[in-house]
Amino acid sequence: MAEHTPEDKAARAAILERGCSTPIKTATGVWVRCGSRIKSRCESCAELYRGDWAAIARSGxxxxxxxxxxxxxxxxxxxxxGRVHRVPREGGQQGRCGCGVTHTTKDAALRGMPLNRATYxxxxxxxxxxxxxxxxxxxxxxxxxxxxxxxxxxxxxxxxxxxxxxxxxxxxxxxxxxxxxxxxxxxxxxxxxxxxxxxxxxxxxxxxxxxxxxxxxxxxxxxxxxxxxxxxxxxxxxxxxxxxxxxxxxxxxxxxxxxxxxxxxxxxxxxxxxxxxxxxxxxxxxxxxxxxxxxxxxxSFTGLTRTVQRRLRREWWESQQAEAGADTSAVSPAPLEDLAARSRRELVARGWAAP
Structure with a gap:
């Protein structure tokens, strides 16, 4: 989606500054994090996702x-x-694979690949x-x-x-x-x-x-x-x-x-x-x-969920912005439920695979 105003650029830059590499602008004009869980796509959002779930795991x-x-x-x-290549992991025991070769960790890319794709x-x-x-x-x-x-x-x-x-x-x-x-x-x-x-x-x-x-x-x-x-x-x-x-x-x-x-x-x-x-x-x-x-x-013994975490994160962010006298209408610190859903629909419409 094209940027037309200085406010647009500033809002997108605010998301970039917080680490998200591919911010998304929703149909309502609000910039949000991409929300990807895959580290290779966006390390910041993936780490946020992991951190949220880590907290939930520990709370239970x-x-x-x-x-x-x-x-x-x-x-x-x-x-x-179907039969697949057996390749040892680091420190694991080596054994003869069904293909007739004794693989080493150097063959890691073949791990789990079918021996015969025609019959798999x-x-x-x-x-x-x-x-x-x-x-x-x-x-x-x-x-x-x-x-x-x-x-x-x-x-x-x-x-x-x-x-x-x-x-x-x-x-x-x-x-x-x-x-x-x-x-x-x-x-x-x-x-x-x-x-x-x-x-x-x-x-x-x-x-x-x-x-x-x-x-x-x-x-x-x-x-x-x-x-x-x-x-x-x-x-x-x-x-x-x-x-x-x-x-x-x-x-x-x-x-x-x-x-x-x-x-x-x-x-x-x-x-x-x-x-x-x-x-x-x-x-x-x-x-x-x-x-x-x-x-x-x-x-979770305390009732912690990702919805609760997003709400608390947004409340904290808005309180910080209010103290600084900043305008929060054009940027969101994290994808809320409705904004995230809308963003993913927009990605699909563009032919991209949402994570």
Missing amino acids: VFDGPVDQYRFYLLTLTAPSF DYAGQVAWNRDAGVLWDRTRRRLRDRWESVEYFIVREWQDRGVLHVHAIVRIARGEAPAAIELRDAARTAVAVSKVDGSVVEWGAQAQCDAFRANGDGAKTIWYISKALNYVLKDVATDADDVPVAVWRHQVALGDAARRMRCGVDCVPQDCSSLVHQRYGSRSQVVSASRRTKYRSGW
Whole structure:
């Protein structure tokens, strides 16, 4: 959107000064942060996003009567959609890959790439990404059927092969807290049915659950939380400097499968503008937490949410501007709910993919 006045330039400059690299002007003429969660697109907004969720994560561990609860880090993965290259990570054990080569960390870009793209189930993988939210909802319900006090904080990570898996910090009252292996098995064996095509959706065989104490080994608790939150800023693209052609071909094939996939019961893929078709099938939020209700505490003991954080941030900013006698009508410190939604619609209209 073109700038026509000195006020326009000043408002945009104010957002740039606060670190956002790509401010957005809404239809109402207000400049807002881009709100991207991807560090490579906007480091400032991604860090703000991470910081908000970090505070929420910590509030569900440290801001309440932690001695009354037991905490777990639960990891759930997607099923296999075809054999892929096995490449060790830094410090990991080397092993012979299915391609016949013993890979080293120098082959990191090949990690998760299909051994045979012709037989790899790309359609199945993007459909699983699409239905992963339904599967987690069924998993959440199953856990609460067994342990009524379950609350959670969840991070969805992109694996190298372009499929989601889940890291969830789970809190359960000590009076009914199960062994970690029991919680793992209850979650891993949950099954859902796709609302789009009626297919069965389930987790992969690989799952892990570790228990930890918030008021015991504090450093370990922080490490668990940091481990989950570090995945927030990742993009789907590989981090390798020298990207093999096989990686780009794999991502193109995933993108093509996602564009052909039905994202809803009434979806006509070639006419559908849903961003699900641009996200390898994913429709889930990257980070979320259980909410407070009339009968439940929710994840945050203090009721902290991103809406509350944005409101407090805006109130603080406006108070600072008022003390300085500045005009706040043309610039916003952070995207409010309605402004953010409008901004993303404008991005889509321009042909850009909103993060």
